Each structure stands twice: as C-alpha cells, then as structure tokens.
Amino acid sequence: MRRPGLRSRVAGGFAAGALLLAASIAVLSYELTRGSLLAERERTATRTTYFDATVVQAGLASEDADVVEVLRSLDSGAARMPVVYRDGTWFARTADAGVTDAIPVALQQLVNGGRPGVQRVRIGSGPALIFGIPLGTSSAFYEIHSLAELERTLRVLALVLALVAAGTTCAGAGLGWYATRHVLHPLTTVADAARGIAAGDLSARLDAARDPELERLTTSFNHMVDQLSQRLERDRRFAADVSHELRSPLQTLAAAASVLDRRREHLDPRTATAAGLLVAEVNRFSSLVADLLELARGDQPLETNPVDVTALARQACRARGLDEALVEECDHTVPTWHIDPRRFERVLGNLLDNAIRHGGGPVAVRLGDAPGIHYLEVDDDGPGITPQDRDTIFDRFVRGRGASARGDSDGTGLGLALVAQHVTAHSGHVFVTDRPGGGARFRVEIPERK
Amino acid sequence: MGQASVIGMTPTRREYDRSMTTAAQAGRGAAALGGEVARGRLGGDDVVMAAVLVIEDDDRIRVSLVMALEDEGYAARGAGTAEAGLAAQRAEPADAVLVDLMLPGIDGFECIRQLRREGEVPIVVVSARGDTHDVVAALEAGADDYVVKPVRVKELSARLRAVRRRVRAESPPMSVLLVGDLEIRPEAGEVLLKGQPVPVTRTEFRLLCELADHPGRVLSRAQLLERVWDYSFGDERIVDVHVGRLRQKVEDDPGSPQRLVTVRGMGYKLQR
Numbered sequence: 001m002r003r004p005g006l007r008s009r010v011a012g013g014f015a016a017g018a019l020l021l022a023a024s025i026a027v028l029s030y031e032l033t034r035g036s037l038l039a040e041r042e043r044t045a046t047r048t049t050y051f052d053a054t055v056v057q058a059g060l061a062s063e064d065a066d067v068v069e070v071l072r073s074l075d076s077g078a079a080r081m082p083v084v085y086r087d088g089t090w091f092a093r094t095a096d097a098g099v100t101d102a103i104p105v106a107l108q109q110l111v112n113g114g115r116p117g118v119q120r121v122r123i124g125s126g127p128a129l130i131f132g133i134p135l136g137t138s139s140a141f142y143e144i145h146s147l148a149e150l151e152r153t154l155r156v157l158a159l160v161l162a163l164v165a166a167g168t169t170c171a172g173a174g175l176g177w178y179a180t181r182h183v184l185h186p187l188t189t190v191a192d193a194a195r196g197i198a199a200g201d202l203s204a205r206l207d208a209a210r211d212p213e214l215e216r217l218t219t220s221f222n223h224m225v226d227q228l229s230q231r232l233e234r235d236r237r238f239a240a241d242v243s244h245e246l247r248s249p250l251q252t253l254a255a256a257a258s259v260l261d262r263r264r265e266h267l268d269p270r271t272a273t274a275a276g277l278l279v280a281e282v283n284r285f286s287s288l289v290a291d292l293l294e295l296a297r298g299d300q301p302l303e304t305n306p307v308d309v310t311a312l313a314r315q316a317c318r319a320r321g322l323d324e325a326l327v328e329e330c331d332h333t334v335p336t337w338h339i340d341p342r343r344f345e346r347v348l349g350n351l352l353d354n355a356i357r358h359g360g361g362p363v364a365v366r367l368g369d370a371p372g373i374h375y376l377e378v379d380d381d382g383p384g385i386t387p388q389d390r391d392t393i394f395d396r397f398v399r400g401r402g403a404s405a406r407g408d409s410d411g412t413g414l415g416l417a418l419v420a421q422h423v424t425a426h427s428g429h430v431f432v433t434d435r436p437g438g439g440a441r442f443r444v445e446i447p448e449r450k
Numbered sequence: 451m452g453q454a455s456v457i458g459m460t461p462t463r464r465e466y467d468r469s470m471t472t473a474a475q476a477g478r479g480a481a482a483l484g485g486e487v488a489r490g491r492l493g494g495d496d497v498v499m500a501a502v503l504v505i506e507d508d509d510r511i512r513v514s515l516v517m518a519l520e521d522e523g524y525a526a527r528g529a530g531t532a533e534a535g536l537a538a539q540r541a542e543p544a545d546a547v548l549v550d551l552m553l554p555g556i557d558g559f560e561c562i563r564q565l566r567r568e569g570e571v572p573i574v575v576v577s578a579r580g581d582t583h584d585v586v587a588a589l590e591a592g593a594d595d596y597v598v599k600p601v602r603v604k605e606l607s608a609r610l611r612a613v614r615r616r617v618r619a620e621s622p623p624m625s626v627l628l629v630g631d632l633e634i635r636p637e638a639g640e641v642l643l644k645g646q647p648v649p650v651t652r653t654e655f656r657l658l659c660e661l662a663d664h665p666g667r668v669l670s671r672a673q674l675l676e677r678v679w680d681y682s683f684g685d686e687r688i689v690d691v692h693v694g695r696l697r698q699k700v701e702d703d704p705g706s707p708q709r710l711v712t713v714r715g716m717g718y719k720l721q722r
Contacts (some may be wrong), residue, residue: 240579240581243578243580244552244578244579247578247598247599247600248508248511248578248599249510250599250600251508251511251514251515251576251578251599251600251601252508252510252511252514253600254600254601254602254603255511255514255515255517255518255603256514256517256518258518258521258602258603258604259514259517259518259521262521283602286600286602289600305686306715308670308672311672312683315672315682315683316683318682319682319683341686342685345683
C-alpha cells in the first residue's frame with residue numbers, strides 16, 4: 001500500500017491529538033457532571049424520603065390506620081413510589097407485585113435490623129434508588145425513586161460531548177491540513193521552479209526566503225540552478241562550437257566535391273573513381289553531421305503550431321518524387337494537428353526515406369485520429385522487420401539487416417533514432433509492426449493537444 | 451533541431467537530392483554538358499552571367515564556393531572581410547551577395563545592414579550558426595534568405611535563383627495591381643503607396659505581389675514560403691520577418707497593421 005503523504009499524515013496527527021484531548025475532556029466532564037448530578041439527586045431523594053417516612057409514621061400511629069390511605073395521602077408524584085412493610089405484609093398505592101420484588105433482600109435485612117439504608121437498583125423503567133427506613137419494630141418504609149429522568153439528561157450530555165469531541169477532531173484535522181499548506185508552501189514553490197527548469201526555463205529562481213528556516217533551502221536550490229544553467233550553457237556553447245568547427249570544413253568539402261564531381265569524366269578512371277567515392281562520402285558525412293547535431297539538440301522545446309498534416313505529408317512525398325496519392329486520410333482525420341512542423345516533417349521524411357532505402361519504397365502513408373491521439377502510418381513493401389529487431393531499430397547507428405547485406409551504406413544510421421526522438425518530444429511513441437500482406441508498418445502516435 | 455534544417459532545405463531533402471545525383475550518374479554526359487554550357491562565358495558573352503559576391507573570411511570556403519558557383523554559371527567573386535566586400539559591391543555591384551555572419555572587423559549582421567542601406571541587392575546568409583536568434587537577427591538586418599553550412603552547391607544555386615527573381619516565373623505577366631491605396635507595378639518592380647513610390651527589396655516585392663494577387667484572401671506561411679522562396683518546406687519565421695519588414699514600409703502604424711494583416715493561426719492577407 002502507498003504510504004500516505006506528509007500532509008495527510010500531519011493532518012492525521014493533528015486529528016488524533018485533537019481526538020485524544022477532546023475525548024479526555026469529554027469523559028472527564030461526563031464523569032464529573034454525572035457524579036455531582038447523582039449526588040445531588042441522592043441528597044434530594046434522601047430528604048424527601050425522610051419527610052415521607054415521618055408522614056407515614058405519623059399516619060400509622062393510630063391503631064386502625066389504613067396503610068394504603070396513608071400512602072395515598074403522600075404527594076409523591078410519578079417519580080417516587082412509597083411502599084410500607086408492616087407485620088409481614090407489603091403495602092403500596094397500587095397493586096404492583098413487581099415493586100416489592102424490586103426491593104433487594106439485603107436492603108430488607110438491613111432495614112429489618114433497625115438501620116436505614118439506600119441501594120441503587122435497576123427496575124423495569126430504568127435505574128432507581130431505593131431507600132429503606134425502619135418504622136418501629138415490625139414496620140418499615142421503603143421509597144423507590146426513579147432515576148430515568150436523570151439518565152435521560154446524562155444521555156443527552158454524553159451525546160453532546162461526543163459530538164463536540166468529533167467536531168474538535170475534524171477541526172484538528174482541518175487545522176493540520178491548513179497548517180501544512182503553509183508549511184509546504186515553500187516546497188510547492190520549489191516544485192514549481194523545478195518543473196519550470198525541467199521544461200527548459202533556466203531563469204527560474206526562488207525568491208530570497210523571508211523565513212530563516214527556509215533560507216538554506218532557497219540558497220542551495222538557487223545555487224544548484226546556477227550551476228546547472230552554467231553547465232548547460234557550457235554544453236550549449238560546446239555544441240555550437242563543435243557544430244561550427246564541423247560545418248565550416250564541411251562547407252569547403254561540399255563545394256570542392258561539387259567542383260570535382262563536375263569534372264569526373266575528364267579524369268582518368270582511377271582518379272574518377274576516387275573522386276566519386278570522395279563526393280559520396282562528403283555527402284554522407286554532411287548528412288551524418290547534420291543528423292548528429294539534430295540529435296544533440298533534440299531536447300529543445302517544441303514549437304507547436306496548427307499544421308495541415310495532409311499538405312505536409314503530400315509535400316514530403318512530392319519532395320522525394322513519390323506519388324502524392326500515397327497519402328490517405330482515415331477515420332475522419334482533423335487535418336490540423338498541433339505539432340512542431342519542422343520536427344514532424346523530419347519524422348515523416350525519415351520514415352519515407354527509410355521505406356525508400358530499406359523497404360522497397362512506401363506503399364501507403366496514412367494519417368488518422370483515434371480517441372485522444374493522432375496517428376501516422378507508413379507502410380512499405382520490404383522484407384519487414386523481425387520481432388527481435390523491432391526495439392533496436394530505433395537505436396542510433398542501427399541499420400537494417402537488408403541494408404548491410406546489400407552493402408548499402410548510404411544512410412547515416414540515425415534516421416529512425418531521430419524519428420523516435422522527435423516523436424518522444426511530442427509525448428508520443430513510435431513502433432513497427434507487420435503490414436498485412438507483407439512489409440513493415442511504422443506507426444507514430446501523438447497525443448492530441450488543443 | 452538540427453541546425454541544417456533551420457532555414458535551408460532539410461537534410462532529408464538534401465538526401466533526396468543526393469540520391470537524385472546518384473541516379474543521374476548514369477547520364478554523366480548530360481551533366482557535363484550542363485557544366486560546359488555554364489562555362490560558356492569563357493567562349494563568348496551570349497550567356498548573361500549573374501555576378502555573385504561571396505563575403506566569407508575562411509579562405510578555403512571562399513575559394514571553393516567561388517569555384518563551385520562558377521561551375522553553376524555565376525560570375526563569382528570573393529571578399530575576405532565585410533569591409534572588402536562592401537567596397538567591392540560599391541565598385542562593381544553584384545547581382546546577389548552571399549554573407550557569412552562571423553566575420554572579422556565588421557560582422558555579418560552589420561555588413562547586411564550596410565548592404566541594405568546602399569541598395570536592394572538580394573542577400574543570402576551562409577552561416578554555420580543556425581540558432582533561432584541568429585536567423586531572426588540576420589533576416590531583420592535585411593537578409594532575404596538564410597542557409598546553414600554545409601549547404602550543397604545546387605541548393606545554394608536554387609536559393610540564389612529564387613531571391614533574384616522579381617516575379618514568380620510561372621505567373622502570367624501582370625498588369626498594374628491595385629489593392630486599396632497600394633499600387634504595384636510588376637513589370638517595373640515598383641510599389642506606390644498613395645501615389646508615392648516605396649522602396650522595397652525584390653523579396654519584399656515578390657511577397658507583396660503574391661499577396662496582392664489574392665487580395666482579401668488568406669495565404670498561409672507555408673504557401674508564401676513555397677511561392678516566394680521556392681521552399682517545399684522551410685522555416686516560417688522567414689515569412690514573418692519579411693512581413694514585418696514590409697509593414698515598416700507600407701503601414702502608417704506598423705504596430706497595428708491595417709493593410710497587411712495577420713490572420714491568427716492561418717497566415718497573412720492583404721486587405722482590399
């Protein structure tokens with residue numbers, strides 16, 4: 001499982017802390033409140049019971065007193081239930097056998113022993129307090145006080161406290177999330193700057209930190225970017241110098257070779273052959289240097305424009321003396337693609353040249369749109385590419401087996417590597433399959449962009 | 451990007467040319483005959499030779515280019531510095547100038563600016579530098595076209611032919627074109643704005659003719675590149691820079707063009 005992010009973890013920590021704190025406070029408050037409410041209730045009940053017991057004792061003082069009438073004379077309400085035990089008989093205001101059953105034996109024994117007592121019990125309607133007060137030798141007064149109302153109050157209190165604890169936990173998580181946003185803000189800035197640099201913007205620097213804690217990060221980051229841009233600038237200058245140093249002598253060679261080429265038939269056969277070789281190699285060398293320099297500069301950012309690809313493909317065919325009718329539009333192609341026209345022209349051109357050189361010539365150039373992508377297919381009529389060669393064919397300086405067998409060393413061996421590089425620069429990919437009916441099919445897929 | 455493909459034909463195109471050359475080796479005699487014809491100036495002056503000035507500080511490149519251009523039928527001369535080149539151009543104006551950008555003393559950009567101040571001679575930059583800012587700076591200085599070394603002589607010759615044309619070869623002879631308050635006289639190579647002559651270079655003139663040929667219609671950069679510069683594929687910035695230069699000359703406020711307008715994502719058009 002993926003480890004949760006720093007932000008989630010901090011927020012989680014804040015939430016756990018808040019939960020712990022809130023829960024402790026809630027439990028403590030509940031217990032304290034409950035204790036004090038119960039004590040208060042018990043005090044009140046005790047007072048009331050003694051008062052009632054006095055009334056009942058007074059009522060029972062006469063010889064022929066009706067116990068039930070005496071009990072009824074008590075203004076006891078629904079919350080308490082007076083019961084009298086007299087000479088082995090229970091008296092209550094109502095004929096409810098359950099009431100006397102509720103009085104525990106231990107309490108009865110205590111009261112029968114001549115001592116008042118109280119016990120907390122659970123009766124049918126909820127928790128209750130039962131007081132027992134001896135009235136002389138053979139009588140006892142019991143009063144049952146229902147605690148249902150108190151219990152309801154406590155339940156509401158518990159609910160409120162639980163809600164408060166939950167709310168505090170959420171607030172803690174939110175606070176953590178909010179706090180990390182501020183703490184992580186400098187990191188976001190660093191990430192943005194790094195992304196900018198990766199995309200080629202070497203001027204991106206972090207603002208000098210106002211926070212002393214962040215100063216080291218800012219300083220080292222900016223230092224790193226300075227170093228990086230210096231190195232890139234050195235590399236760029238080196239590439240420019242190399243290209244200049246290579247291009248200049250090549251220009252002399254190209255011009256001199258052209259002069260030689262024009263006079264070949266005036267030369268003796270040996271010299272003419274040598275001149276021919278020289279001219280061919282100078283041309284190949286020029287292409288090689290151009291391809292190498294192009295490959296070396298492949299990390300340059302794209303310059304995308306809306307491009308009419310069908311027109312571009314037709315032009316590429318025309319420039320190679322191929323029939324424009326090779327170009328087909330498939331699957332309701334949008335004729336305008338957002339691509340770098342120069343790079344895509346090289347992709348097209350190199351695939352066509354590859355088909356001409358190694359594949360017996362292109363037989364179809366297909367342009368189409370599939371969901372989310374544009375695709376280009378170049379079919380040839382050659383021997384096809386064996387499965388084990390399909391990955392390596394896009395490496396540098398790899399030539400088709402057929403080419404080396406024919407002793408054809410005309411290509412630079414960089415054409416398909418450049419195709420792969422330009423396609424990758426468009427965030428796309430290129431691969432080769434068999435064409436139904438023989439030959440190879442090179443397919444380029446480029447994600448659609450608006 | 452390969453520098454070679456910045457402005458000039460792409461290497462693939464060059465490879466194609468090369469394969470054509472290889473294919474033409476069978477007909478060697480014919481090619482040789484072409485060479486003989488090109489050198490016909492030695493025999494007489496029945497062929498009017500176009501004079502080309504090559505301003506290049508590298509002796510070997512200069513000598514080989516002059517030789518190769520002579521083979522192509524040009525009367526080529528060389529100059530080793532911008533100063534010498536400017537003096538040669540003043541003394542005996544050439545029909546086209548090739549300029550290297552990195553020159554001792556006055557550099558190529560300044561050389562182009564001075565050439566431009568003194569005349570409308572077509573200028574093609576031949577440089578080993580193909581960086582975007584070099585290309586744009588050279589074009590803005592006034593160059594008509596830009597090729598990156600090493601350039602094949604045939605390609606260079608094609609570039610020279612293109613920039614020297616006043617109007618498109620295949621276009622029918624046009625009478626006076628009137629677009630708004632612009633008057634274009636293809637035969638005379640003149641442009642008049644509200645009756646006043648406007649000095650334009652040949653390339654600017656060809657560009658204006660193409661746009662005036664289809665007044666009110668949008669021409670894409672690729673179309674203009676093909677019709678004005680003979681590129682089947684090339685750098686579209688060359689069009690943008692030339693349109694910018696033309697605006698300096700025909701617009702009242704080049705910052706907000708009224709005549710030569712950009713149609714976003716499509717190209718340019720000349721407002722009726």
